[in-house]
Amino acid sequence: MNLAHKNTLNWIMVTFVLFIVLLLAGMFMRIIQANMFSSAQSWFYPMMTLHGVGMAGLWWVASIACASRVLSRYTAPSECVSRFALYGTVLGVLFLLASVFLGQFAAGWYFLYPLPFKGGWPTWATLSFLLSITILGATWLVWILDLLRSIAKKYTIGQALGWHYILGKTGPDVPPAVLITAVSLIAGVACLLSGVVVLLFFYYEMLTGVANDALLMKNLTFLFGHLLVNLSLYLAVAAVYDVFPSYTGRPWPSNKIVAISWNSVLVIVLLAYFHHLYMDFVQPTYFQYVGQIASYMSSIPAAVVTVFGAIALVYRAPVRWSLGFTLMFFGLMGWGIGGIGAVIDSTIAVNSKLHNTLWVPAHFHTYMIEGLVLMVLGYFYHYCQEKTKLQENLYFQKIIAALILVGGYGFLLMFYLSGAHSIPRRFAVYPADLSSGAQLSGIALIFISIFLLGLVLYIYETGRRWVKSLDV
Ligand code: HEM
Numbered sequence: 001m002n003l004a005h006k007n008t009l010n011w012i013m014v015t016f017v018l019f020i021v022l023l024l025a026g027m028f029m030r031i032i033q034a035n036m037f038s039s040a041q042s043w044f045y046p047m048m049t050l051h052g053v054g055m056a057g058l059w060w061v062a063s064i065a066c067a068s069r070v071l072s073r074y075t076a077p078s079e080c081v082s083r084f085a086l087y088g089t090v091l092g093v094l095f096l097l098a099s100v101f102l103g104q105f106a107a108g109w110y111f112l113y114p115l116p117f118k119g120g121w122p123t124w125a126t127l128s129f130l131l132s133i134t135i136l137g138a139t140w141l142v143w144i145l146d147l148l149r150s151i152a153k154k155y156t157i158g159q160a161l162g163w164h165y166i167l168g169k170t171g172p173d174v175p176p177a178v179l180i181t182a183v184s185l186i187a188g189v190a191c192l193l194s195g196v197v198v199l200l201f202f203y204y205e206m207l208t209g210v211a212n213d214a215l216l217m218k219n220l221t222f223l224f225g226h227l228l229v230n231l232s233l234y235l236a237v238a239a240v241y242d243v244f245p246s247y248t249g250r251p252w253p254s255n256k257i258v259a260i261s262w263n264s265v266l267v268i269v270l271l272a273y274f275h276h277l278y279m280d281f282v283q284p285t286y287f288q289y290v291g292q293i294a295s296y297m298s299s300i301p302a303a304v305v306t307v308f309g310a311i312a313l314v315y316r317a318p319v320r321w322s323l324g325f326t327l328m329f330f331g332l333m334g335w336g337i338g339g340i341g342a343v344i345d346s347t348i349a350v351n352s353k354l355h356n357t358l359w360v361p362a363h364f365h366t367y368m369i370e371g372l373v374l375m376v377l378g379y380f381y382h383y384c385q386e387k388t389k390l391q392e393n394l395y396f397q398k399i400i401a402a403l404i405l406v407g408g409y410g411f412l413l414m415f416y417l418s419g420a421h422s423i424p425r426r427f428a429v430y431p432a433d434l435s436s437g438a439q440l441s442g443i444a445l446i447f448i449s450i451f452l453l454g455l456v457l458y459i460y461e462t463g464r465r466w467v468k469s470l471d472v
Protein backbone atom coordinates (compact mmCIF):
# COMPACT_ATOMS: atom_id res chain seq x y z
CA MET A 1 0.00 0.00 0.00
CA ASN A 2 1.46 3.38 -0.87
CA LEU A 3 1.81 6.13 1.70
CA ALA A 4 -0.76 8.42 0.07
CA HIS A 5 -3.44 5.74 0.27
CA LYS A 6 -2.45 4.82 3.81
CA ASN A 7 -2.65 8.46 4.92
CA THR A 8 -6.10 8.90 3.45
CA LEU A 9 -7.35 5.72 5.12
CA ASN A 10 -5.94 6.95 8.45
CA TRP A 11 -7.69 10.31 8.11
CA ILE A 12 -10.93 8.55 7.29
CA MET A 13 -10.67 6.34 10.37
CA VAL A 14 -9.79 9.26 12.66
CA THR A 15 -12.76 11.19 11.29
CA PHE A 16 -15.22 8.35 11.92
CA VAL A 17 -14.04 7.74 15.49
CA LEU A 18 -13.89 11.40 16.52
CA PHE A 19 -17.20 12.24 14.86
CA ILE A 20 -19.05 9.59 16.86
CA VAL A 21 -17.43 10.68 20.13
CA LEU A 22 -18.09 14.38 19.54
CA LEU A 23 -21.61 13.72 18.36
CA LEU A 24 -22.28 11.91 21.64
CA ALA A 25 -20.97 14.99 23.48
CA GLY A 26 -23.51 17.06 21.48
CA MET A 27 -26.26 14.61 22.35
CA PHE A 28 -25.22 14.84 26.00
CA MET A 29 -25.76 18.63 25.90
CA ARG A 30 -29.25 18.22 24.46
CA ILE A 31 -30.02 15.65 27.21
CA ILE A 32 -29.01 18.14 29.91
CA GLN A 33 -31.01 20.91 28.21
CA ALA A 34 -34.04 18.62 28.12
CA ASN A 35 -33.74 18.22 31.94
CA MET A 36 -33.19 14.49 31.61
CA PHE A 37 -29.90 14.06 33.46
CA SER A 38 -29.66 16.91 35.95
CA SER A 39 -26.98 15.29 38.11
CA ALA A 40 -24.45 15.66 35.26
CA GLN A 41 -25.09 19.38 34.78
CA SER A 42 -21.61 20.45 35.83
CA TRP A 43 -20.24 18.67 32.76
CA PHE A 44 -22.28 20.75 30.31
CA TYR A 45 -19.69 23.46 29.66
CA PRO A 46 -16.62 21.20 29.51
CA MET A 47 -18.53 19.04 27.01
CA MET A 48 -19.62 22.12 25.06
CA THR A 49 -15.99 23.15 24.80
CA LEU A 50 -14.80 19.69 23.77
CA HIS A 51 -17.62 19.34 21.26
CA GLY A 52 -17.12 22.80 19.74
CA VAL A 53 -13.33 22.81 19.42
CA GLY A 54 -13.35 19.14 18.52
CA MET A 55 -15.90 19.44 15.73
CA ALA A 56 -14.43 22.64 14.28
CA GLY A 57 -10.96 21.06 14.28
CA LEU A 58 -12.10 17.67 13.06
CA TRP A 59 -13.91 18.94 9.98
CA TRP A 60 -11.10 21.33 9.21
CA VAL A 61 -8.54 18.48 9.10
CA ALA A 62 -10.98 16.20 7.31
CA SER A 63 -11.51 18.81 4.60
CA ILE A 64 -7.77 19.38 4.24
CA ALA A 65 -7.34 15.61 3.95
CA CYS A 66 -9.89 15.60 1.08
CA ALA A 67 -8.34 18.62 -0.61
CA SER A 68 -4.84 17.20 -0.35
CA ARG A 69 -5.95 13.89 -1.89
CA VAL A 70 -7.60 15.78 -4.74
CA LEU A 71 -4.58 18.03 -5.10
CA SER A 72 -2.31 15.01 -5.45
CA ARG A 73 -3.95 14.33 -8.81
CA TYR A 74 -2.34 17.50 -10.14
CA THR A 75 0.60 18.32 -7.86
CA ALA A 76 2.87 16.42 -5.47
CA PRO A 77 2.08 17.24 -1.81
CA SER A 78 4.43 15.58 0.67
CA GLU A 79 2.88 12.47 2.16
CA CYS A 80 5.37 12.63 5.02
CA VAL A 81 3.99 16.01 5.99
CA SER A 82 0.46 14.60 5.87
CA ARG A 83 1.60 11.83 8.21
CA PHE A 84 3.23 14.44 10.47
CA ALA A 85 -0.07 16.36 10.50
CA LEU A 86 -1.86 13.23 11.66
CA TYR A 87 0.52 12.74 14.60
CA GLY A 88 0.39 16.45 15.49
CA THR A 89 -3.40 16.38 15.43
CA VAL A 90 -3.57 13.32 17.70
CA LEU A 91 -1.13 14.93 20.16
CA GLY A 92 -3.13 18.18 20.19
CA VAL A 93 -6.34 16.24 20.83
CA LEU A 94 -4.71 14.48 23.83
CA PHE A 95 -3.93 17.85 25.43
CA LEU A 96 -7.49 18.97 24.72
CA LEU A 97 -8.94 15.85 26.34
CA ALA A 98 -6.75 16.35 29.41
CA SER A 99 -7.81 19.96 29.86
CA VAL A 100 -11.50 19.16 29.46
CA PHE A 101 -11.82 15.81 31.28
CA LEU A 102 -9.22 16.23 34.02
CA GLY A 103 -9.35 20.01 34.45
CA GLN A 104 -12.97 20.72 33.47
CA PHE A 105 -11.77 23.56 31.23
CA ALA A 106 -14.90 25.11 29.82
CA ALA A 107 -14.32 28.43 28.05
CA GLY A 108 -16.21 27.45 24.90
CA TRP A 109 -14.84 26.67 21.50
CA TYR A 110 -13.34 30.09 20.77
CA PHE A 111 -11.99 30.54 24.35
CA LEU A 112 -12.79 34.24 24.24
CA TYR A 113 -10.38 36.39 26.21
CA PRO A 114 -10.39 36.82 29.24
CA LEU A 115 -12.64 33.84 30.04
CA PRO A 116 -9.83 31.23 30.04
CA PHE A 117 -8.31 33.11 33.00
CA LYS A 118 -11.56 33.67 34.88
CA GLY A 119 -13.43 30.40 34.83
CA GLY A 120 -12.44 28.87 38.15
CA TRP A 121 -10.73 25.80 36.66
CA PRO A 122 -7.07 25.14 37.50
CA THR A 123 -4.42 27.18 35.67
CA TRP A 124 -2.84 24.01 34.31
CA ALA A 125 -6.12 23.20 32.55
CA THR A 126 -5.98 26.56 30.77
CA LEU A 127 -2.35 25.90 29.89
CA SER A 128 -3.13 22.43 28.60
CA PHE A 129 -5.91 23.88 26.43
CA LEU A 130 -3.68 26.64 25.04
CA LEU A 131 -0.92 24.11 24.36
CA SER A 132 -3.42 21.92 22.55
CA ILE A 133 -4.45 24.78 20.26
CA THR A 134 -0.79 25.73 19.76
CA ILE A 135 0.20 22.21 18.72
CA LEU A 136 -2.78 21.92 16.40
CA GLY A 137 -2.27 25.36 14.86
CA ALA A 138 1.46 24.87 14.29
CA THR A 139 0.96 21.41 12.80
CA TRP A 140 -1.75 22.59 10.45
CA LEU A 141 0.32 25.58 9.38
CA VAL A 142 3.11 23.23 8.30
CA TRP A 143 0.57 21.07 6.51
CA ILE A 144 -1.05 23.84 4.51
CA LEU A 145 2.30 25.46 3.72
CA ASP A 146 3.36 22.16 2.19
CA LEU A 147 0.20 22.00 0.09
CA LEU A 148 0.84 25.56 -1.08
CA ARG A 149 4.42 24.57 -1.89
CA SER A 150 3.15 21.74 -4.07
CA ILE A 151 0.88 24.16 -5.95
CA ALA A 152 3.66 26.74 -6.33
CA LYS A 153 5.94 24.11 -7.82
CA LYS A 154 3.59 23.55 -10.72
CA TYR A 155 1.80 26.89 -11.18
CA THR A 156 2.70 30.55 -10.80
CA ILE A 157 0.54 32.35 -8.26
CA GLY A 158 -1.37 34.08 -11.06
CA GLN A 159 -2.10 30.74 -12.73
CA ALA A 160 -3.12 29.02 -9.49
CA LEU A 161 -5.57 31.84 -8.81
CA GLY A 162 -6.85 31.73 -12.39
CA TRP A 163 -5.93 35.31 -13.25
CA HIS A 164 -5.36 34.33 -16.88
CA TYR A 165 -9.04 33.36 -17.12
CA ILE A 166 -9.99 36.80 -15.82
CA LEU A 167 -7.78 38.37 -18.50
CA GLY A 168 -9.65 36.38 -21.15
CA LYS A 169 -7.04 33.71 -21.87
CA THR A 170 -7.99 30.05 -21.90
CA GLY A 171 -4.72 28.32 -21.02
CA PRO A 172 -3.04 26.86 -19.13
CA ASP A 173 -5.78 24.65 -17.72
CA VAL A 174 -6.11 25.04 -13.97
CA PRO A 175 -8.69 22.69 -12.46
CA PRO A 176 -11.21 24.48 -10.21
CA ALA A 177 -10.11 22.23 -7.33
CA VAL A 178 -6.60 23.70 -7.55
CA LEU A 179 -7.91 27.25 -7.82
CA ILE A 180 -10.27 26.92 -4.86
CA THR A 181 -7.69 25.11 -2.78
CA ALA A 182 -5.12 27.83 -3.52
CA VAL A 183 -7.55 30.55 -2.43
CA SER A 184 -8.48 28.65 0.74
CA LEU A 185 -4.92 27.86 1.72
CA ILE A 186 -3.70 31.42 1.24
CA ALA A 187 -6.50 32.62 3.51
CA GLY A 188 -5.65 29.63 5.73
CA VAL A 189 -2.20 31.06 6.40
CA ALA A 190 -3.82 34.30 7.60
CA CYS A 191 -6.22 32.24 9.72
CA LEU A 192 -3.54 30.21 11.48
CA LEU A 193 -1.22 33.19 11.92
CA SER A 194 -3.94 35.18 13.66
CA GLY A 195 -4.48 32.12 15.87
CA VAL A 196 -0.78 32.06 16.70
CA VAL A 197 -0.80 35.78 17.61
CA VAL A 198 -3.77 35.32 19.96
CA LEU A 199 -2.01 32.43 21.66
CA LEU A 200 1.19 34.44 22.07
CA PHE A 201 -0.83 37.20 23.77
CA PHE A 202 -2.38 34.62 26.10
CA TYR A 203 1.03 33.19 27.03
CA TYR A 204 2.40 36.70 27.51
CA GLU A 205 -0.33 37.51 30.01
CA MET A 206 0.18 34.19 31.80
CA LEU A 207 3.88 34.90 32.19
CA THR A 208 3.85 38.61 32.99
CA GLY A 209 0.40 39.28 34.40
CA VAL A 210 0.03 42.23 32.01
CA ALA A 211 -3.54 42.41 30.73
CA ASN A 212 -4.29 42.29 27.01
CA ASP A 213 -6.56 44.55 24.97
CA ALA A 214 -9.87 42.68 24.95
CA LEU A 215 -11.08 44.23 21.68
CA LEU A 216 -7.90 43.32 19.84
CA MET A 217 -8.11 39.77 21.23
CA LYS A 218 -11.69 39.41 20.09
CA ASN A 219 -10.89 40.65 16.59
CA LEU A 220 -7.98 38.23 16.25
CA THR A 221 -9.96 35.34 17.73
CA PHE A 222 -12.80 35.77 15.28
CA LEU A 223 -10.56 36.33 12.31
CA PHE A 224 -9.14 32.91 13.21
CA GLY A 225 -12.44 31.17 14.03
CA HIS A 226 -14.47 32.63 11.15
CA LEU A 227 -11.81 31.71 8.62
CA LEU A 228 -11.29 28.21 10.01
CA VAL A 229 -14.94 27.33 9.54
CA ASN A 230 -15.41 29.01 6.16
CA LEU A 231 -12.21 27.62 4.69
CA SER A 232 -13.13 24.10 5.79
CA LEU A 233 -16.23 24.45 3.65
CA TYR A 234 -14.34 25.80 0.67
CA LEU A 235 -11.82 22.96 0.79
CA ALA A 236 -14.61 20.40 0.79
CA VAL A 237 -16.27 22.26 -2.09
CA ALA A 238 -12.99 21.97 -4.00
CA ALA A 239 -13.17 18.18 -3.66
CA VAL A 240 -16.79 18.19 -4.83
CA TYR A 241 -15.88 20.26 -7.91
CA ASP A 242 -13.29 17.64 -8.72
CA VAL A 243 -15.43 14.52 -8.50
CA PHE A 244 -18.81 15.77 -9.74
CA PRO A 245 -17.97 15.53 -13.44
CA SER A 246 -17.18 11.81 -13.07
CA TYR A 247 -20.79 11.23 -11.96
CA THR A 248 -22.62 13.59 -14.30
CA GLY A 249 -20.49 13.02 -17.37
CA ARG A 250 -20.25 16.77 -17.90
CA PRO A 251 -17.12 18.86 -17.39
CA TRP A 252 -17.00 21.54 -14.67
CA PRO A 253 -13.95 23.50 -15.78
CA SER A 254 -12.47 26.76 -14.56
CA ASN A 255 -13.53 29.82 -16.50
CA LYS A 256 -13.79 33.56 -16.05
CA ILE A 257 -16.78 33.38 -13.69
CA VAL A 258 -15.27 30.69 -11.49
CA ALA A 259 -11.99 32.62 -11.30
CA ILE A 260 -13.62 35.98 -10.53
CA SER A 261 -15.85 34.52 -7.82
CA TRP A 262 -13.14 32.63 -5.99
CA ASN A 263 -10.72 35.56 -6.18
CA SER A 264 -13.37 37.78 -4.65
CA VAL A 265 -13.91 35.12 -1.97
CA LEU A 266 -10.31 35.59 -0.97
CA VAL A 267 -10.95 39.24 -0.10
CA ILE A 268 -14.52 38.92 1.16
CA VAL A 269 -13.92 36.04 3.57
CA LEU A 270 -11.21 38.04 5.30
CA LEU A 271 -13.55 41.00 5.88
CA ALA A 272 -16.79 39.19 6.74
CA TYR A 273 -15.53 38.20 10.20
CA PHE A 274 -16.56 41.62 11.47
CA HIS A 275 -20.09 40.19 11.75
CA HIS A 276 -18.93 38.50 14.97
CA LEU A 277 -18.44 41.87 16.66
CA TYR A 278 -21.75 43.62 16.01
CA MET A 279 -22.49 43.77 19.74
CA ASP A 280 -19.14 45.36 20.59
CA PHE A 281 -19.95 49.04 20.82
CA VAL A 282 -16.26 49.98 21.03
CA GLN A 283 -15.57 48.47 17.62
CA PRO A 284 -15.30 51.29 15.03
CA THR A 285 -18.74 51.67 13.40
CA TYR A 286 -17.23 51.63 9.93
CA PHE A 287 -16.14 48.00 10.46
CA GLN A 288 -19.70 47.01 11.31
CA TYR A 289 -20.89 48.15 7.88
CA VAL A 290 -17.99 46.39 6.22
CA GLY A 291 -19.04 43.26 8.13
CA GLN A 292 -22.60 43.35 6.86
CA ILE A 293 -21.70 44.13 3.25
CA ALA A 294 -18.96 41.49 3.10
CA SER A 295 -21.26 38.89 4.67
CA TYR A 296 -23.88 39.51 2.02
CA MET A 297 -21.31 39.39 -0.74
CA SER A 298 -19.77 36.17 0.47
CA SER A 299 -22.97 34.35 -0.39
CA ILE A 300 -22.71 35.16 -4.10
CA PRO A 301 -19.85 32.87 -5.08
CA ALA A 302 -21.30 30.21 -2.83
CA ALA A 303 -24.94 30.30 -3.78
CA VAL A 304 -24.96 31.66 -7.28
CA VAL A 305 -21.83 30.18 -8.77
CA THR A 306 -21.37 26.87 -6.99
CA VAL A 307 -24.87 25.75 -6.04
CA PHE A 308 -26.43 26.78 -9.35
CA GLY A 309 -23.39 25.43 -11.20
CA ALA A 310 -23.93 22.08 -9.49
CA ILE A 311 -27.65 22.05 -10.25
CA ALA A 312 -26.97 22.86 -13.91
CA LEU A 313 -24.43 20.05 -14.00
CA VAL A 314 -26.91 17.54 -12.59
CA TYR A 315 -30.05 18.73 -14.39
CA ARG A 316 -31.19 15.97 -16.74
CA ALA A 317 -27.81 14.29 -16.56
CA PRO A 318 -27.86 10.49 -16.33
CA VAL A 319 -26.56 10.54 -12.77
CA ARG A 320 -26.05 7.44 -10.68
CA TRP A 321 -27.24 8.49 -7.22
CA SER A 322 -24.80 6.41 -5.20
CA LEU A 323 -24.17 7.20 -1.54
CA GLY A 324 -21.10 9.29 -2.39
CA PHE A 325 -22.77 11.46 -5.00
CA THR A 326 -26.00 11.84 -3.03
CA LEU A 327 -24.19 13.07 0.07
CA MET A 328 -22.02 15.49 -1.89
CA PHE A 329 -25.01 16.89 -3.77
CA PHE A 330 -27.07 17.42 -0.63
CA GLY A 331 -23.95 18.75 1.06
CA LEU A 332 -23.75 21.58 -1.46
CA MET A 333 -27.46 22.30 -0.98
CA GLY A 334 -27.10 22.26 2.83
CA TRP A 335 -24.26 24.74 2.49
CA GLY A 336 -26.59 27.07 0.60
CA ILE A 337 -29.47 26.59 3.05
CA GLY A 338 -27.26 27.23 6.11
CA GLY A 339 -25.84 30.21 4.23
CA ILE A 340 -29.29 31.78 4.02
CA GLY A 341 -29.67 31.41 7.81
CA ALA A 342 -26.24 32.99 8.19
CA VAL A 343 -27.01 35.95 5.91
CA ILE A 344 -30.20 36.61 7.88
CA ASP A 345 -28.16 36.63 11.08
CA SER A 346 -25.46 38.83 9.57
CA THR A 347 -28.00 41.61 9.01
CA ILE A 348 -27.30 44.07 11.80
CA ALA A 349 -30.95 44.91 12.45
CA VAL A 350 -31.79 41.19 12.79
CA ASN A 351 -28.63 40.31 14.66
CA SER A 352 -29.58 42.66 17.46
CA LYS A 353 -32.50 40.26 18.13
CA LEU A 354 -30.98 36.90 17.26
CA HIS A 355 -27.56 37.44 18.78
CA ASN A 356 -26.70 34.67 21.24
CA THR A 357 -29.96 32.86 20.68
CA LEU A 358 -30.02 29.29 19.38
CA TRP A 359 -30.46 30.76 15.90
CA VAL A 360 -26.67 30.99 15.79
CA PRO A 361 -25.95 27.29 16.43
CA ALA A 362 -28.92 26.62 14.11
CA HIS A 363 -27.36 28.19 11.06
CA PHE A 364 -23.79 27.09 11.62
CA HIS A 365 -24.85 23.51 12.39
CA THR A 366 -26.77 23.57 9.09
CA TYR A 367 -23.78 24.25 6.90
CA MET A 368 -21.57 22.10 9.06
CA ILE A 369 -23.72 18.97 9.50
CA GLU A 370 -25.76 19.10 6.30
CA GLY A 371 -23.03 20.90 4.32
CA LEU A 372 -19.44 20.20 5.23
CA VAL A 373 -19.98 16.85 6.94
CA LEU A 374 -22.02 15.49 4.03
CA MET A 375 -19.50 16.64 1.44
CA VAL A 376 -16.61 15.05 3.34
CA LEU A 377 -18.48 11.83 4.08
CA GLY A 378 -19.56 11.71 0.44
CA TYR A 379 -16.00 12.16 -0.72
CA PHE A 380 -14.70 9.50 1.68
CA TYR A 381 -17.27 7.02 0.38
CA HIS A 382 -16.36 7.98 -3.19
CA TYR A 383 -12.69 7.44 -2.45
CA CYS A 384 -13.15 3.97 -0.91
CA GLN A 385 -15.61 2.93 -3.61
CA GLU A 386 -13.20 3.97 -6.38
CA LYS A 387 -10.52 1.79 -4.80
CA THR A 388 -12.68 -1.29 -4.33
CA LYS A 389 -15.50 -1.09 -6.88
CA LEU A 390 -17.81 -3.12 -4.64
CA GLN A 391 -21.36 -3.68 -5.83
CA GLU A 392 -23.61 -0.85 -4.62
CA ASN A 393 -27.08 -1.44 -3.22
CA LEU A 394 -28.65 1.88 -4.20
CA TYR A 395 -31.88 1.16 -2.34
CA PHE A 396 -30.03 0.63 0.96
CA GLN A 397 -27.88 3.68 0.28
CA LYS A 398 -30.94 5.85 -0.27
CA ILE A 399 -32.26 4.79 3.13
CA ILE A 400 -28.95 5.81 4.71
CA ALA A 401 -29.03 9.23 3.03
CA ALA A 402 -32.68 9.70 4.02
CA LEU A 403 -31.95 8.91 7.69
CA ILE A 404 -29.06 11.36 7.72
CA LEU A 405 -31.14 14.09 6.07
CA VAL A 406 -34.33 13.63 8.09
CA GLY A 407 -32.45 13.21 11.38
CA GLY A 408 -30.14 16.13 10.67
CA TYR A 409 -32.73 18.62 9.48
CA GLY A 410 -35.15 17.63 12.26
CA PHE A 411 -32.43 18.29 14.83
CA LEU A 412 -31.65 21.64 13.16
CA LEU A 413 -35.29 22.66 13.01
CA MET A 414 -35.45 22.48 16.83
CA PHE A 415 -32.50 24.87 17.01
CA TYR A 416 -34.18 27.27 14.54
CA LEU A 417 -37.52 27.15 16.35
CA SER A 418 -35.76 27.79 19.66
CA GLY A 419 -33.86 30.71 18.15
CA ALA A 420 -37.02 32.22 16.72
CA HIS A 421 -38.51 31.99 20.25
CA SER A 422 -35.51 33.82 21.72
CA ILE A 423 -34.15 30.79 23.57
CA PRO A 424 -30.56 31.74 24.40
CA ARG A 425 -27.62 29.63 23.27
CA ARG A 426 -25.15 28.20 25.79
CA PHE A 427 -27.68 27.63 28.57
CA ALA A 428 -27.17 24.29 30.30
CA VAL A 429 -30.61 24.44 31.88
CA TYR A 430 -33.45 26.70 30.74
CA PRO A 431 -35.30 28.76 33.34
CA ALA A 432 -39.02 28.09 33.82
CA ASP A 433 -40.01 31.03 31.55
CA LEU A 434 -38.19 29.39 28.68
CA SER A 435 -39.48 25.86 29.18
CA SER A 436 -40.18 25.49 25.45
CA GLY A 437 -36.38 25.30 25.10
CA ALA A 438 -36.36 22.09 27.14
CA GLN A 439 -39.25 20.60 25.16
CA LEU A 440 -37.58 21.33 21.85
CA SER A 441 -34.37 19.75 23.19
CA GLY A 442 -36.31 16.59 23.95
CA ILE A 443 -37.70 16.45 20.40
CA ALA A 444 -34.21 17.14 19.04
CA LEU A 445 -32.99 13.99 20.78
CA ILE A 446 -35.30 11.84 18.68
CA PHE A 447 -33.89 13.36 15.50
CA ILE A 448 -30.30 13.04 16.73
CA SER A 449 -30.95 9.32 17.24
CA ILE A 450 -32.22 9.03 13.66
CA PHE A 451 -29.13 10.85 12.41
CA LEU A 452 -26.91 8.58 14.49
CA LEU A 453 -28.56 5.49 13.04
CA GLY A 454 -27.96 6.82 9.52
CA LEU A 455 -24.36 7.58 10.42
CA VAL A 456 -23.72 4.10 11.80
CA LEU A 457 -25.14 2.56 8.61
CA TYR A 458 -23.02 4.95 6.54
CA ILE A 459 -19.92 3.88 8.47
CA TYR A 460 -20.85 0.24 7.89
CA GLU A 461 -21.25 0.87 4.15
CA THR A 462 -18.06 2.90 3.79
CA GLY A 463 -16.17 0.90 6.42
CA ARG A 464 -16.61 -2.31 4.41
CA ARG A 465 -14.93 -0.60 1.49
CA TRP A 466 -12.30 0.92 3.76
CA VAL A 467 -11.36 -2.57 5.05
CA LYS A 468 -11.27 -4.03 1.56
CA SER A 469 -9.11 -1.19 0.27
CA LEU A 470 -6.44 -2.09 2.84
CA ASP A 471 -5.32 -4.73 0.33
CA VAL A 472 -5.21 -2.35 -2.62
C1 HEM B 1 -25.59 15.56 15.28
C2 HEM B 1 -24.51 16.18 15.61
C3 HEM B 1 -24.43 17.35 16.57
C4 HEM B 1 -25.13 17.59 17.72
C5 HEM B 1 -26.18 16.72 18.36
C6 HEM B 1 -24.68 18.87 18.22
C7 HEM B 1 -25.18 19.50 19.35
C8 HEM B 1 -24.76 20.71 19.85
C9 HEM B 1 -25.33 21.42 20.98
C10 HEM B 1 -26.52 20.93 21.80
C11 HEM B 1 -24.64 22.56 21.17
C12 HEM B 1 -24.86 23.61 22.24
C13 HEM B 1 -25.86 24.63 21.77
C14 HEM B 1 -26.07 25.72 22.79
O1 HEM B 1 -26.92 25.56 23.66
O2 HEM B 1 -25.38 26.77 22.70
C15 HEM B 1 -23.60 22.59 20.15
C16 HEM B 1 -22.68 23.60 20.01
C17 HEM B 1 -21.69 23.61 19.04
N1 HEM B 1 -21.50 22.67 18.02
FE1 HEM B 1 -22.61 21.04 17.71
N2 HEM B 1 -23.73 19.36 17.38
C18 HEM B 1 -23.55 18.45 16.36
C19 HEM B 1 -22.68 18.57 15.30
C20 HEM B 1 -21.74 19.57 15.16
C21 HEM B 1 -20.84 19.68 14.04
C22 HEM B 1 -20.75 18.74 12.85
C23 HEM B 1 -20.09 20.76 14.26
C24 HEM B 1 -19.03 21.17 13.29
C25 HEM B 1 -18.25 22.12 13.35
C26 HEM B 1 -20.50 21.35 15.53
C27 HEM B 1 -19.95 22.47 16.14
C28 HEM B 1 -20.43 23.08 17.26
C29 HEM B 1 -19.90 24.31 17.80
C30 HEM B 1 -18.72 25.10 17.26
C31 HEM B 1 -20.68 24.64 18.92
C32 HEM B 1 -20.55 25.87 19.82
C33 HEM B 1 -19.84 25.57 21.08
C34 HEM B 1 -19.71 26.84 21.89
O3 HEM B 1 -20.70 27.59 22.01
O4 HEM B 1 -18.60 27.08 22.41
N3 HEM B 1 -21.51 20.59 16.04
N4 HEM B 1 -23.71 21.46 19.35
Ligand SMILES: [Cu+2]
Pocket residue numbers: 226272273275276
Ligand atom coordinates in the same frame (compact mmCIF):
# COMPACT_ATOMS: atom_id res chain seq x y z
CU1 LIG C 1 -18.28 34.34 10.60
